[in-house]
Amino acid sequence: MSTIKLSPRQQEIIKLVKENPPITSEKLASKLNVTRAALRPDLAILTMTGILEARPKVGYIYSQKPSNSILYEYIRKMKVKDIMTKPVVTGEETKVYDAIVYLFLNDVGTLFIENNGCLVGAVSRKDFLKIAIGGTDMHQVPVGVIMTRMPNIIYVDTEDLAYVAAKKIIEHEVDSLPVVEKFKEGNKELYKIVGKVSKTNITKLFVKLGD
Amino acid sequence: MSTIKLSPRQQEIIKLVKENPPITSEKLASKLNVTRAALRPDLAILTMTGILEARPKVGYIYSQKPSNSILYEYIRKMKVKDIMTKPVVTGEETKVYDAIVYLFLNDVGTLFIENNGCLVGAVSRKDFLKIAIGGTDMHQVPVGVIMTRMPNIIYVDTEDLAYVAAKKIIEHEVDSLPVVEKFKEGNKELYKIVGKVSKTNITKLFVKLGD
Numbered sequence: 001m002s003t004i005k006l007s008p009r010q011q012e013i014i015k016l017v018k019e020n021p022p023i024t025s026e027k028l029a030s031k032l033n034v035t036r037a038a039l040r041p042d043l044a045i046l047t048m049t050g051i052l053e054a055r056p057k058v059g060y061i062y063s064q065k066p067s068n069s070i071l072y073e074y075i076r077k078m079k080v081k082d083i084m085t086k087p088v089v090t091g092e093e094t095k096v097y098d099a100i101v102y103l104f105l106n107d108v109g110t111l112f113i114e115n116n117g118c119l120v121g122a123v124s125r126k127d128f129l130k131i132a133i134g135g136t137d138m139h140q141v142p143v144g145v146i147m148t149r150m151p152n153i154i155y156v157d158t159e160d161l162a163y164v165a166a167k168k169i170i171e172h173e174v175d176s177l178p179v180v181e182k183f184k185e186g187n188k189e190l191y192k193i194v195g196k197v198s199k200t201n202i203t204k205l206f207v208k209l210g211d
Numbered sequence: 212m213s214t215i216k217l218s219p220r221q222q223e224i225i226k227l228v229k230e231n232p233p234i235t236s237e238k239l240a241s242k243l244n245v246t247r248a249a250l251r252p253d254l255a256i257l258t259m260t261g262i263l264e265a266r267p268k269v270g271y272i273y274s275q276k277p278s279n280s281i282l283y284e285y286i287r288k289m290k291v292k293d294i295m296t297k298p299v300v301t302g303e304e305t306k307v308y309d310a311i312v313y314l315f316l317n318d319v320g321t322l323f324i325e326n327n328g329c330l331v332g333a334v335s336r337k338d339f340l341k342i343a344i345g346g347t348d349m350h351q352v353p354v355g356v357i358m359t360r361m362p363n364i365i366y367v368d369t370e371d372l373a374y375v376a377a378k379k380i381i382e383h384e385v386d387s388l389p390v391v392e393k394f395k396e397g398n399k400e401l402y403k404i405v406g407k408v409s410k411t412n413i414t415k416l417f418v419k420l421g422d
Contacts, residue, residue, distance in 0.1 A: 037248070040251070040252050041251050041252045041255040041256075042255075044252035044253075044255065044256055045252075045255055045256055045259050048256050048260075049259075049260075076420070097344060100340060100344050101344070103340075104340075104341070107384075109337075125336050125337060125340055126320075126336060128340055129311060129314075129315075129336055129339055129340050129343060130315070132340060132343035132344060133308060133311050133312070133343060133349065138344065162417075163417070163418065163420070166414050166417045166418045167418050169414055170411070170414055170415055170418055173318075175410075199386075199410035199411060199413070199414045200381070200410060202410070202413065202414045202417050203377050203380055203381055203410045203413045203414065204381055205417065206373075206374070206377045206413050206416065206417050207374065207377045207378050207381055209287070209374070
């Protein structure tokens with residue numbers, strides 16, 4: 001796939017426009033020590049791609065409107081922290097039945113389980129359904145018994161790309177990933193849960209694309 | 212959002228290049244009855260965006276490599292039929308317990324319910340979980356009793372945009388949409404289920420974007 005690569009001169013033009021908006025092509029040419037004619041292709045590219053906006057009789061300004069390629073790059077560079085939502089969390093001792101009710105109250109597909117502020121497990125709608133048809137007494141058994149336990153939980157970092165999160169969701173066949181911050185306690189590596197990324201978050205991002 | 216709009220002259224250039232590859236800028240200029248200098252911005256745009264390729268000493272050819280904006284358009288134009296997968300279907304008389312087992316066996320999140328080859332309902336993991344904690348005898352009750360029934364099911368057509376499907380999924384807060392073909396039987400409008408589009412399909416498409 002080819003991408004639109006800006007030349008050093010085009011980057012220089014963007015910088016000058018950002019610093020002195022609005023700026024005429026004459027001023028740009030004199031600052032760059034070239035003729036206006038020599039600048040014309042660069043300015044045409046920068047306006048066609050939507051990076052700069054040409055205001056008649058005023059000059060060039062840096063555009064807020066993203067062009068397709070910029071929008072594309074924007075989505076490619078979108079990070080987990082940009083799309084993550086609030087995780088719904090409960091403790092290991094919560095009974096399965098109560099956990100399911102909590103799941104419905106919060107209208108989510110996965111509950112994350114914390115212990116002393118650290119992520120220790122996750123339970124999905126699928127896990128709950130499996131237990132529900134298995135004859136287990138849901139009022140007696142705590143979620144800690146049925147949850148997927150660390151270190152078997154796939155997670156992402158706030159700085160990971162949204163695309164990486166989507167890939168993990170597909171590869172590991174899960175609906176939702178916890179977003180964690182790692183910290184050390186002695187020699188132990190622990191995970192604080194700060195968000196979640198689900199197929200819903202990715203689908204919403206895809207809708208943005210089309211809008 | 213601004214898009215890269217090609218000018219009539221740029222479109223004319225693409226046409227000429229397609230008809231006479233490779234073609235030099237001199238020949239293009241003479242065919243268009245303009246100077247080479249006047250063509251320079253247009254040719255710069257068309258090569259920068261990846262639409263044309265400039266072969267030194269040979270001339271311009273129409274590029275097979277999609278640029279970002281073309282890839283973007285491709286994704287924007289992706290249709291339901293391009294991303295849909297096989298729906299998992301059962302009959303109204305299937306008992307809830309057996310339907311849940313069937314859901315697990317097929318590893319899907321939604322069962323679609325058919326009657327005489329027509330879509331009549333849908334049941335999601337969420338619906339099943341609600342029933343499972345409600346004390347209903349899952350071995351006795353058929354899915355027909357608990358399913359969401361037509362015409363209350365949101366559906367899409369094979370020719371709809373993937374983006375439209377994603378939007379419906381988000382707006383109606385469902386995990387999966389049936390893809391249907393409409394047909395008439397007398398005055399009745401009926402729906403044949405031919406596929407499904409889920410958040411998983413959309414997430415997979417998003418992963419493609421980043422690859």
